[in-house]
Amino acid sequence: MVRTQPSTDPSTPDKTRRRLLAATGSGALAATAGCVREVRSIVTRDAPSQLSLDIKTAPADADPRAIRIARYLATRLAAVGIDASIVPMSRESLFRDVLLNQSFDLYVAPFPGRTDPDFLYSLLHSRFAAEPGWQNPVGYANLEVDRLLDRQRRQRGADRQETLAAVQRTVARDQPFSVVAFPDEVRAVRDDRVTGWDRVPIHTTLGYLGLDPVPDGGLDADAADARPLTLTLTDSRPTENLNPLAVELRSGGTATDLLYDSLGRWVDGSVTPWLAAGWTWSNPPEGESAVTVRLREDMTWHDGTDLTADDVAFTYAFLADTSLGRLDSPVPAPRFRGRGSIVTDTAVLGDRTVRLTFEGSSPAVAARSLTVPLLPRHVWESKAEQATVAGLDLGGGVTRALVWRNVDPVGSGPFRVERRTSKESLVLAAADDHFLRREAPEALDDHLAPYAGGPSVDRLAFTVVPSGGAGVELVDAGEADATASPVLPASVPTIGRSAAADLVVDQPRSFYHVGYNLRRSPTSSTRFRRAVARLLDEAYLTETVFDGFGQPAVSPLARHDALAPGLAWTGEDPVFPFPGTAGELDVDRAREPFREAGYRYSEDGALLLS
Numbered sequence: 242m243v244r245t246q247p248s249t250d251p252s253t254p255d256k257t258r259r260r261l262l263a264a265t266g267s268g269a270l271a272a273t274a275g276c277v278r279e280v281r282s283i284v285t286r287d288a289p290s291q292l293s294l295d296i297k298t299a300p301a302d303a304d305p306r307a308i309r310i311a312r313y314l315a316t317r318l319a320a321v322g323i324d325a326s327i328v329p330m331s332r333e334s335l336f337r338d339v340l341l342n343q344s345f346d347l348y349v350a351p352f353p354g355r356t357d358p359d360f361l362y363s364l365l366h367s368r369f370a371a372e373p374g375w376q377n378p379v380g381y382a383n384l385e386v387d388r389l390l391d392r393q394r395r396q397r398g399a400d401r402q403e404t405l406a407a408v409q410r411t412v413a414r415d416q417p418f419s420v421v422a423f424p425d426e427v428r429a430v431r432d433d434r435v436t437g438w439d440r441v442p443i444h445t446t447l448g449y450l451g452l453d454p455v456p457d458g459g460l461d462a463d464a465a466d467a468r469p470l471t472l473t474l475t476d477s478r479p480t481e482n483l484n485p486l487a488v489e490l491r492s493g494g495t496a497t498d499l500l501y502d503s504l505g506r507w508v509d510g511s512v513t514p515w516l517a518a519g520w521t522w523s524n525p526p527e528g529e530s531a532v533t534v535r536l537r538e539d540m541t542w543h544d545g546t547d548l549t550a551d552d553v554a555f556t557y558a559f560l561a562d563t564s565l566g567r568l569d570s571p572v573p574a575p576r577f578r579g580r581g582s583i584v585t586d587t588a589v590l591g592d593r594t595v596r597l598t599f600e601g602s603s604p605a606v607a608a609r610s611l612t613v614p615l616l617p618r619h620v621w622e623s624k625a626e627q628a629t630v631a632g633l634d635l636g637g638g639v640t641r642a643l644v645w646r647n648v649d650p651v652g653s654g655p656f657r658v659e660r661r662t663s664k665e666s667l668v669l670a671a672a673d674d675h676f677l678r679r680e681a682p683e684a685l686d687d688h689l690a691p692y693a694g695g696p697s698v699d700r701l702a703f704t705v706v707p708s709g710g711a712g713v714e715l716v717d718a719g720e721a722d723a724t725a726s727p728v729l730p731a732s733v734p735t736i737g738r739s740a741a742a743d744l745v746v747d748q749p750r751s752f753y754h755v756g757y758n759l760r761r762s763p764t765s766s767t768r769f770r771r772a773v774a775r776l777l778d779e780a781y782l783t784e785t786v787f788d789g790f791g792q793p794a795v796s797p798l799a800r801h802d803a804l805a806p807g808l809a810w811t812g813e814d815p816v817f818p819f820p821g822t823a824g825e826l827d828v829d830r831a832r833e834p835f836r837e838a839g840y841r842y843s844e845d846g847a848l849l850l851s
Contacts (some may be wrong), residue, residue: 472722
């Protein structure tokens, strides 16, 4: 059985028509992988001043799609005379270099999906150009875009849509990064122990909370031989580090989201009260907005300590400066900088009441800040001192909070850590005192009704596997219940032949992209980046790298309702069309933009430093 999650973009084709059970492969692209070094040696002969670029990305065993995009790009750069080297590195090292140390020429990686388009503010605003994290990792600075991003935060409805469209059009022309495609997420699941895999995306907090155990499905927590619900992971980082602030160690952050609650969560497309019993919005003077939050009664952390409004106020102060004023300059938490930076003030009004004030913004935008994880003051306050770590450079200070492994986390979420084996497994147990379990169903708001009673699965076990294919084999054999990490489309035929496994396809808002370092030459040149962007055939890459399980795109909002109409995919890149057909490059046409940008070619075709 094939189940496809509904798309967030009405223009997205139905993925059930995509040869779901056909054999997959892309020999044409794979064949180019071994040619990069040979091509480079040809174009660099007798050309000591040839322009050279490094492309950093994760290795094939960590992200086979990213490195295939990098190989494709390297061969096309070589074809136009650029000496391009691929630098595979662990995901942790990659994100340290890109997000923290800002040490790269180009990189290829997925950008984590975001629900509200305001994520563009932190991704593109120049105020974040020197800061670490996913906020403006490329160093983009455009004062007109800054103005538009500030404006959209205060707007609503059609006015905001128009402003966001203007942002997208300008960014598409400037190319601080090149969007390649929005991949679909393919997973294998079993229905013999639980059902409900297709209600909301798998491997999310609400996805796990919404599962329904099958009677006699072997999930009885009181049984001595009961096996927990078992999910496979291809990323071992959650078994080694559970620090929600560690930007280089978190991808989607599902493990930490299960451990740490927030005031609000995204439910059915909007931020709704979660740990908060409710909130009231108001408009103080000078165009600010504020929200008064009332916490639920008798809230505690997993260690039994009371959770109060003081912890809430501490969290926002800590996210703004993890040194708590102890260092010469603030050290914000990079992972939540975009959401936390909008908060300008907090005021504790009682044990269960706190008021947050925001810089000029609409409540819809400000509500994003209510989704950050709440941190217990009695645990994290001691992590504000300065720390150092090899390979990490935040340019002025690193706090323990950012590098601490936090292997025994104290949160307030629906699950707590039961046991952990580094690089092998992470087992979570349902927290009996979580508000979803102890509050009567009638006391919960309608949006929480489907989750009344708390986790229906008492234990979750995440098992690290070497590949998505290995995870599918475990699901087929009944040794795992689902693949938490998405698997490659090459596994689809195996899932289709399985009598026990079902296929689930989700369409998230994360996207693969090529990032350019705008802090150094030649990628600081807009004309150079445009010329490179033309080398990307997004449709071809979607078919060959993603085997058709994805959507080619040019805007980071391609799966949002706010997508600019002129940037919708209609068969080719509407801004910088690929100079060729079906991935085959017309080299003469591809070289012309580099010449127009002022670059010269040597007699043997090498692009020379200008």
